[in-house]
Structure formats: structure tokens, C-alpha cells
Amino acid sequence: MWTFVRKPGATTRIGQDVYQGKCPQCGAPYQGGASNVCEYCQAIVNSGNYDWTLSEITQGIEHNRQAVIVKGLREARAADPALNLEILEDRASLLFWKWIDAQSRGEEKRMAQVATADIVSQLGAELDSLRQQGRRRAILECAVGAVVTRDLEVHPEGDDRAHVEIRWSARLGTVAANERRQELPPVPQRWVFTLTRRHGVRTNTANGMATDRCPQCNAPLTSSGASACAYCGTQLGTSERDWVLATTLPYETWEAQTRHRRSSGATAPASGPPEATDTVVDAQERERLLYMMAAIAASDGTVDAQERKLLKVCATRWSIPWQNVEMALNAGQPLFHRLMPGKGSPEASVFMDHLVQMALVDGRVDLKERRMLVSTAMHLGVLPQLESMLRK
Numbered sequence: 001m002w003t004f005v006r007k008p009g010a011t012t013r014i015g016q017d018v019y020q021g022k023c024p025q026c027g028a029p030y031q032g033g034a035s036n037v038c039e040y041c042q043a044i045v046n047s048g049n050y051d052w053t054l055s056e057i058t059q060g061i062e063h064n065r066q067a068v069i070v071k072g073l074r075e076a077r078a079a080d081p082a083l084n085l086e087i088l089e090d091r092a093s094l095l096f097w098k099w100i101d102a103q104s105r106g107e108e109k110r111m112a113q114v115a116t117a118d119i120v121s122q123l124g125a126e127l128d129s130l131r132q133q134g135r136r137r138a139i140l141e142c143a144v145g146a147v148v149t150r151d152l153e154v155h156p157e158g159d160d161r162a163h164v165e166i167r168w169s170a171r172l173g174t175v176a177a178n179e180r181r182q183e184l185p186p187v188p189q190r191w192v193f194t195l196t197r198r199h200g201v202r203t204n205t206a207n208g209m210a211t212d213r214c215p216q217c218n219a220p221l222t223s224s225g226a227s228a229c230a231y232c233g234t235q236l237g238t239s240e241r242d243w244v245l246a247t248t249l250p251y252e253t254w255e256a257q258t259r260h261r262r263s264s265g266a267t268a269p270a271s272g273p274p275e276a277t278d279t280v281v282d283a284q285e286r287e288r289l290l291y292m293m294a295a296i297a298a299s300d301g302t303v304d305a306q307e308r309k310l311l312k313v314c315a316t317r318w319s320i321p322w323q324n325v326e327m328a329l330n331a332g333q334p335l336f337h338r339l340m341p342g343k344g345s346p347e348a349s350v351f352m353d354h355l356v357q358m359a360l361v362d363g364r365v366d367l368k369e370r371r372m373l374v375s376t377a378m379h380l381g382v383l384p385q386l387e388s389m390l391r392k
Helices: 073-079 085-105 117-132 251-263 283-300 305-317 322-331 346-359 367-380 383-390
Strands: 002-005 053-057 135-153 159-176 186-198 244-250
Touching: 053 085, 073 135, 073 159, 085 117, 085 135, 085 159, 085 186, 085 244, 117 135, 117 244, 135 186, 159 251, 159 283, 186 251, 186 283, 244 251, 251 346, 283 305, 283 322, 283 346, 283 367, 305 322, 305 367, 346 367, 346 383, 367 383
Parallel strands: none
Antiparallel strands: 002 053, 135 159, 159 186, 186 244
């Protein structure tokens, strides 16, 4: 599903658009280029201010035709009327690809212009630890399925926060530093990126959808590793002028933290309609949950015959090729160490809740599915909670 956006009030000009080799603002000849700026009027042609601009490509299985209700959006727009989800999610996509690029190249500084110093340092420490072991992260055939804003927090005395879910997949793992060809399993992922921006800062409407730019001078960002703009010298990587990356968490970890904050009263509920329920039924989510089940089964070092049989049953019922699950099992625990919920942890409860939702999609849980759920709940240390989850 391809989504195009255009600023309200912009009009179609026949024969005067990028596809005709013309600037959509002034009509002068436009030759393209990495800067996407008209050399005559300085208009940013991919901003969405003058013509339709591609904002998102969503995989068909991830596309949701229903309007998503984002908690806190109304309050956030009161402070920033130009705030819109398309620009915010485009910015989150940019941060995601910078994050992937930094890990793939082993150069955390590639995130310096779009992420806080804390997360850059954290990633640097992880990459250094791998280098000391003679290993590196391999991320191949990476693709984004969907980018969805989940929550907006308004903090008048500090930084506002935007929580954006990114569903993606890649062939990934940790490999020897000098290893070039790898047989890695395709692993669906579900993460939440938290972006921060100083309260009171407003969306740069001149840049529009062109979010890969300096918020001060509108020049394109670079990959030099410097934290300052190469053109005007403005310090980037802070929340003072634009949304920057603050944290990246697996979905279960983020949801567990969110549930804890809400139950403790740390965040007040936003006004407006109730949030939509998140029913996990798509193929990639089934595959992700099954891979995590396999990792949980293998977490003690072995997968016995009964566990393997149950995994095969689930793979068959959920239409997931068994060879992919086998490849994930053979990849070893390092593949899932960042995704594995700790035994008895809030994340374990969230994961188990999602797994029960999956099993209940057809309205019932048969004997084999119950055995699978019991086995996983025992590994996660949440068996006492299983019956109440099944009764929801």
C-alpha cells in the first residue's frame, strides 16, 4: 500500500511537476539530485508543500484500513498545530534506517545527528563488546512492514515523547568479524522507537516530508559522523529543534513498561475515544511469535523431542515453513538475546498474553495448543497467570 500526502491548499499544475522535469513550485527546469532543492526558487520539492509526495509504503499484510486512534495526539497538536503523523512516522523511519546502518557498519557515530548522546554511547558499547569477542552484527535483506505511532506524551516542563512502532524483518545474527557469507534466518521484528523533542518546538513546515534535514538551515544531513550540521554548524542530536531517537525497545518490553506506568498513575489517560485493541493475526506476527517460542524452548541449551513436536504443530497450523524455524533454532540464543523476555518478568506476561490471543483467533484452544501454551508458560515462569489469560 503506497500512501501519498500533500499540504492542504496545494493545487495540481498540469505539466508542472517533477515527473515532467519541472519544479512544482516555480515551474523552472528541475534536474533532480540528492538535495531535492530547486536551484531557482530553493523550494524543497519532496516536502509535500507543492505536490503529492510518497510518505509510506506499507506491506499489504500490515495495512490497517481503520483509522488508528493515537493517545495524546490532540494534546500534542494543541502545542504544535502543524504536527501530523505522516511527518512524524517519516522521521521515525529515517531514524530506524540510521540505526540499522550504524549497526551494520559498526559505526555508532552515524546516528550522531539524529539520536541522543546516551543512545549513541549505548550502541557504541554494544558494538565494542562484539568487537572484543571478534564478532559483529550482520543485518541482511532488511525491510520495513509498517510504521505506526502508538502514543504521544506531552510534558510542558520538559521533552515531549512520541512512541512509534516499527514492524520490520531481516536476516540477522551475530557472526565472526571476518565472515562475509552467512546463512541467517529471516526474523520478523516488532520494536518501539521513542522520539523526544523539547516542548514548544514546532514542526518545520518548510521541510515538510523531507525530514532528513537540518532543522535550523534546512540543509541535507550528512553521514560524516559529526553531531553538528555540516553547513551551519548547529548542534544536532538533541531535542532542542527536532525529534531525535531516545530509546529502542522490543515491543513486549515497551508494552510492559507502559502498562506499569499507567497502573502506577505515572501518565494520565488522554481524553477522547478508547484505544483500538491490537489483535495479532497477520502472518509476520505469527512467525515472530513462533520464533520467540523456539528461542524460549532453546534457552536452557536443548530442545527436547516433545518441544520440537509442539513447535512443528504450531508451524503447520500457522502456515510457517518449518525449515525457517529450524534455521532459527540452529542460529543459537545470541540471535534472540535482545528479544527474550526474562523469566517471570512483566515482558514475559505481555508475550504470553499475545501468544494466547494468537491461539484464540479461531475462538478455541485445543489440546495440542494448550500443551504448547503450558510449555511456554512454564519456561517463562508465568504458568499461574495462564488460566486467567485464557478466560479473557
